[in-house]
Amino acid sequence: SRPPLTHRPPPTFNLLTSSDATALLAFKSKADPSNHLHFSSASHFCHWEGVKCVGQKVVRLVLQSLDLGGVFAQDTLSLLDQLRVLSLQNNSLTGLIPNLSGLINLKSLFLDGNYFTGPFPPSISFLHRLRTLDFSHNNLSGPIPTWLSKQDRFYYLRLDWNRFNGTIPPLNQSALRTFDVSGNNLSGAIPVTPTLLHFGPSSFAFNPGLCGEIIGKECNPKEPFFGPTVSVVNAPPPTVAELGQSAHVHGVDNLISQPYKKKQNRTAVIIGFSSGVFLLIGSLACFLMAVKKQRNSKKKDLSTPVMALDTVVTAEAAAEMQIEQEKELEEKVKRVQVMQVAKSGNLMFCAGEKQLYTLDQLMTASAELLGRGSIGTTYKAVLDNRLIVSVKRLDASKMAAGTNKEAFERHMESVGGLRHPNLVPLRAYFQAKEERLLVYDYQPNGSLFSLIHGSKSSRAKPLHWTSCLKIAEDIAQGLSYIHQAWRLVHGNLKASNVLLGPDFEACITDYCLSILADPSNSHENPDSTAFRAPETRNSNHQPSPKSDVYAFGILLLELLTGKPPSQHPFLEPNDIVNWVRSIREDDGGEDNRMSMLLEVATVCSSISPEQRPTMWQVLKMLQELKEIVLMEDIDQLDPGSGRS
Ligand SMILES: Nc1ncnc2c1ncn2[C@@H]1O[C@H](COP(=O)(O)OP(=O)(O)OP(=O)(O)O)[C@@H](O)[C@H]1O
Numbered sequence: 064s065r066p067p068l069t070h071r072p073p074p075t076f077n078l079l080t081s082s083d084a085t086a087l088l089a090f091k092s093k094a095d096p097s098n099h100l101h102f103s104s105a106s107h108f109c110h111w112e113g114v115k116c117v118g119q120k121v122v123r124l125v126l127q128s129l130d131l132g133g134v135f136a137q138d139t140l141s142l143l144d145q146l147r148v149l150s151l152q153n154n155s156l157t158g159l160i161p162n163l164s165g166l167i168n169l170k171s172l173f174l175d176g177n178y179f180t181g182p183f184p185p186s187i188s189f190l191h192r193l194r195t196l197d198f199s200h201n202n203l204s205g206p207i208p209t210w211l212s213k214q215d216r217f218y219y220l221r222l223d224w225n226r227f228n229g230t231i232p233p234l235n236q237s238a239l240r241t242f243d244v245s246g247n248n249l250s251g252a253i254p255v256t257p258t259l260l261h262f263g264p265s266s267f268a269f270n271p272g273l274c275g276e277i278i279g280k281e282c283n284p285k286e287p288f289f290g291p292t293v294s295v296v297n298a299p300p301p302t303v304a305e306l307g308q309s310a311h312v313h314g315v316d317n318l319i320s321q322p323y324k325k326k327q328n329r330t331a332v333i334i335g336f337s338s339g340v341f342l343l344i345g346s347l348a349c350f351l352m353a354v355k356k357q358r359n360s361k362k363k364d365l366s367t368p369v370m371a372l373d374t375v376v377t378a379e380a381a382a383e384m385q386i387e388q389e390k391e392l393e394e395k396v397k398r399v400q401v402m403q404v405a406k407s408g409n410l411m412f413c414a415g416e417k418q419l420y421t422l423d424q425l426m427t428a429s430a431e432l433l434g435r436g437s438i439g440t441t442y443k444a445v446l447d448n449r450l451i452v453s454v455k456r457l458d459a460s461k462m463a464a465g466t467n468k469e470a471f472e473r474h475m476e477s478v479g480g481l482r483h484p485n486l487v488p489l490r491a492y493f494q495a496k497e498e499r500l501l502v503y504d505y506q507p508n509g510s511l512f513s514l515i516h517g518s519k520s521s522r523a524k525p526l527h528w529t530s531c532l533k534i535a536e537d538i539a540q541g542l543s544y545i546h547q548a549w550r551l552v553h554g555n556l557k558a559s560n561v562l563l564g565p566d567f568e569a570c571i572t573d574y575c576l577s578i579l580a581d582p583s584n585s586h587e588n589p590d591s592t593a594f595r596a597p598e599t600r601n602s603n604h605q606p607s608p609k610s611d612v613y614a615f616g617i618l619l620l621e622l623l624t625g626k627p628p629s630q631h632p633f634l635e636p637n638d639i640v641n642w643v644r645s646i647r648e649d650d651g652g653e654d655n656r657m658s659m660l661l662e663v664a665t666v667c668s669s670i671s672p673e674q675r676p677t678m679w680q681v682l683k684m685l686q687e688l689k690e691i692v693l694m695e696d697i698d699q700l701d702p703g704s705g706r707s
Pocket residue numbers: 433434435436437438439440441453455487503504505506507509510555559560562572573
């Protein structure tokens with residue numbers, strides 16, 4: 064019979080003796096210096112954030128977008144020998160990717176969206192069950208190893224936006240469904256394998272040195288790159304003049320010239336034949352593998368030693384986990400594949416401007432990652448004609464549900480029509496399927512965010528009062544133009560969206576895009592949230608001109624104090640004045656002027672939208688303030704000028 068409750072033995076699990084718990088804690092100690100991750104010894108490690116166990120073993124660890132800013136240390140997570148899924152996606156991890164060869168059961172690995180450096184980790188070659196690998200958006204360098212072509216289970220491989228160089232290995236895994244190496248420094252001919260032929264030019268874009276049939280770009284004819292059976296394509300790529308015969312610039316598909324298509328037919332015959340042989344060998348191999356597997360499983364039933372109860376992964380739980388994994392992956396794959404099918408469409412130039420470049424030139428420009436924002440990723444692209452542009456690649460998964468092709472086009476037509484000295488001009492846009500690009504002028508002098516905050520050592524003090532006034536007026540000019548002349552709304556005003564033009568004038572960017580964003584998808588940081596007017600938080604309320612005024616008030620406070628908005632205390636207007644004074648205490652004679660500017664900031668950031676002025680009124684206030692200061696300065700220089 065069961066012992067009474069009070070005499071039950073304590074649970075057999077001991078946190079300190081579990082190697083999985085030790086591995087998790089060791090990982091946290093190095094990866095999470097800011098302590099964002101809550102691994103508390105008060106609860107069982109299987110209940111820790113992002114951890115899923117089967118039995119007492121971690122089978123899944125998903126620590127995404129947690130702002131982990133340390134390193135992924137050796138001999139930490141690689142000790143989780145039952146791990147199937149590991150995602151550290153969208154953190155700020157730095158350093159090398161450690162040796163992961165201990166993760167013998169790993170099927171999915173997502174390390175994308177970090178700052179990992181160093182080479183492609185060789186230990187991946189030991190992960191024979193790996194099917195999904197995402198290293199995109201890191202700073203990995205060196206060659207893509209040729210042994211990758213032997214990892215025959217891969218069906219999802221993303222290495223885009225790193226610094227890989229060298230050539231692309233001849234990947235030919237029949238299972239591969241998602242593949243992207245765009246945004247690297249790869250060169251040479253893209254191998255024409257049946258598998259790689261499935262992927263469109265966008266999988267290879269932004270690699271200026273790549274050439275070959277798949278991207279319709281001629282390679283150096285002396286360089287044999289298709290192997291002995293397939294000859295080199297000699298057809299010249301289309302010239303800009305050819306493309307210009309049409310009013311629109313052609314999409315990537317259309318950029319493939321006729322002679323190239325003929326050559327492609329010939330290649331298709333060869334590939335068709337190779338594929339046939341390949342299929343035959345494949346089927347034979349599959350058959351042999353199936354027979355072997357059946358034998359093995361029978362053998363395993365008899366020979367598997369009886370494991371400790373807590374390490375047994377039950378078949379049922381494993382199956383459930385597998386289904387979940389597949390689901391998660393499917394969603395991810397869907398998102399990426401959408402980008403990969405985006406091969407055609409027109410680059411639309413705004414405001415009737417001259418077409419200075421083609422989509423092809425844009426896609427093959429050398430590019431550098433500037434940053435990842437709330438609805439997409441921004442790159443600096445240097446075109447062959449030395450023109451430098453900034454390209455914002457919108458993330459389809461972050462778009463509002465109703466953003467169809469027509470709605471997007473209509474909206475971009477009006478946004479692209481905005482021209483003002485204090486707005487970064489939107490020069491062109493592109494959409495094909497769900498791939499959307501916005502092309503702006505590149506602003507060489509950085510953003511207001513870096514001017515205010517810079518590196519900690521270089522900017523200990525807030526900006527000088529006159530700089531604050533000048534920047535505030537520039538921004539007010541741009542905003543009131545958007546509101547008044549176009550009846551549009553910015554919706555996402557913040558310091559990183561104010562750039563400094565060639566003469567250090569403040570230019571607003573990313574204007575009028577918030578309406579395209581899915582409001583439920585915003586994982587904003589506290590600084591971005593602080594710019595949102597109270598009436599637009601936690602609700603479906605669309606931003607309005609008055610919510611832009613609120614954001615302007617917060618930005619002005621950031622300018623005056625040098626403090627990011629998440630550090631602004633919640634104070635009554637009078638106390639705000641004292642708080643700002645205490646920060647700018649050495650301003651001396653500027654105190655009165657600062658108070659006037661501060662008044663503008665506080666009225667703009669009123670809780671009630673009705674109490675906020677319009678942007679036009681704000682502009683007038685700032686201009687009056689400038690006048691007063693000018694007169695005061697003249698009086699000081701020439702006290703006998705008769706002014707009082
Ligand atoms: N035209 C440009 N010229 C130079 N730098 C730019 C340009 N556009 C954006 N940037 C910089 O690139 C980085 C990323 O910009 P992005 O707009 O993608 O994100 P964000 O501004 O941080 O957030 P959000 O998407 O919410 O606006 C920012 O530091 C921004 O200042």
